[in-house]
Amino acid sequence: MAMNLKSLSVLLGLSQTTISRALNGYPEVSAQTRRRVLDAVRETGYRPNRAAQRLATGKAKSIGLVMPVGLVTESDVHFGEFLEGLSSKAVAYDFHFVMNPSLPGEEETTFRRLAASGTVDALFLASVRADDGRLAMLQSLSVPFIVHGRSIGVPMDYPYLDIDNTKAFYTATRLLIQLGHTRIALINGPEHLTYAIRRKRGVVRALADVGLILPDEAVQHSVMTDDYGFQGMQRFLTLDEPPTAVLCSSTVLALGAVRALNEAKLKIGRDVSLIAHDDVLPMLKPEHFSVPLTTTRSSLRAAGARIAERLIGPLLGLCDYPRQELWETELIVRDSTGPAPL
Template sequence: MNLKELSAILKLSQTTVSRALNGYPEVSEATRERVNKAARDHNYIANTRARGLATGRTHAVGHVIPLSTKHEVVNPVFTDFIAGASEIYSQENYDMHLSIVPDTNEESAYRNFASKGSVDGVIVHGPVENDPRIKLLQDIGMPFVVHGRSNAELDQNYAWVDVNNKRAFERATQFLIDLGHERIALLNGLETMDFAMRRRHGYDSAMTAAGLPINPDFCLSDEMTEEYGFQATMALLKADQPPTAFLVSSIIVGIGVRRACNEMGLVLGKDVSLIIHDDELSYFRNGHAEPVYTATRSSVRFAGRTCAELLMEQISDPDCAHRHVLLEAELIIGNTTGPAPKS
């Protein structure tokens, strides 16, 4: 069915039907509901190209992903984020353009999006301190939302969705301290990235407040893989004074920690304690009826949906206020933490 046929069924002009389907404010709510119901009933799907010519929009969103292997979005977290964002894209009848580029070509990718008019907006992933992509997108006038934040000075100049990473890891560290742990290892993500930097600040803050020394040998930073968790834990457990607890930035790293403890004959929750960050990943569930790992939990899929919602706002009204969504992580108690061993 095309627009002309749908308009004939409704006995409305094609202009009115098109405006109702595209959310124009001058169309009454009653008419909009009637048109949308008829479109659903008759399986009408708008011609995206024709709609783009009429509205000046492409109805597409861009995601630029660097090719580097040492990048936090090249993992299942990104997949779940996209799954969440795609729920909103589908509702709004938007397509997604995924551009995989060499690290040195990120700026060109964003400029190409703008010059070709191939997308209406973009979501920025993996922000770093003083991220140059933010100023670039502001300069070229491209609507965008950042998943995360760049730094405190720029927080208010753009729309973002982030987890309160500092608070989450401060709370997790304090929980381990309350259990009597003093030698606590942090297996963090790449600390060039904002989320990992904030998590490190949370860990440092809790250790300092408790009057505990921060051992630099216990604070590691790398791409969040299972192998990283395994190799780092094996090395740390062989130290003269090994950690009695581990705080790690991903369930994926936590699986590596668990493997290392198994190889060393150590029982999690008894000999060694472990807290992970749980993104509620679709294929790495932290238990079903009850959590396996003690964790700071925040759904990355929900963050994807929220980023997409904010981006739709920016596209609909480029002059709208930049919204900031700070998600608080829950502290979930599982089977991997217990009192510090006495010896």
């Protein structure tokens, strides 16, 4: 049934060695023989068995990614977008990646199993938490890996790609302050994730620069769906002194926030200013909001592509990738920000 090396070798009257070499581009095969092999492969539809290749070479040509799955599916959209980037590169290198859906508590086990079973030659970690124990674990696994994001309070030196979240939100907040806002609120991602922690820090710092503070009631941490954006904004509006400017950790949150503002008949950019972080989700462009959103921008898809590159490149001997990258974000001013109301 299935064509394999042996059948092919019989068919061609060549040794398996020669065929293997012809296919893998080794020089010690005559041009004529190589042609013959290639032709036969085309005709028979032969494909080397990947499991056998793995076993023989020890290389899996695949990268593992542990996908958080569970009750609360964090950041689905964002994750999907990241995947697109990752996969576009993977295909270019003929790598495939195995998704390992994993329940929250079982992630560590999953990583261990992947590494020990030789299913993948490289791993990828996302949704980094403060003091994330998975980093030390990955380090110990003797499988190359890259982290999307970086931890806090982990003194290790590990490879990562992250964006400068602190700076992004610091700059955004500074803009709001320059516009005269003093009551600023934040609708953030999940509290334990480091990007959320850093974004909050950015806001806090910018406020501190001018002697202001960020009160607890002006911060919401939650999964980034429009629901929570809505709820968060609604709650802010019931405060004694509602904020005149709000930062959102995602355009998805902003979607809900905008809805809440509309319901309250508040005009965005005049009554309340809004800045969101834009992951460049194709389905949700900030310039298409009824009032185009001012954003801090960094493409999640580009990050995925870059990580794939850095993961795969070294496996193929293409070196020279930086070990750690910190991308700057762009602050793009549109119509959702304006001077603070008097």
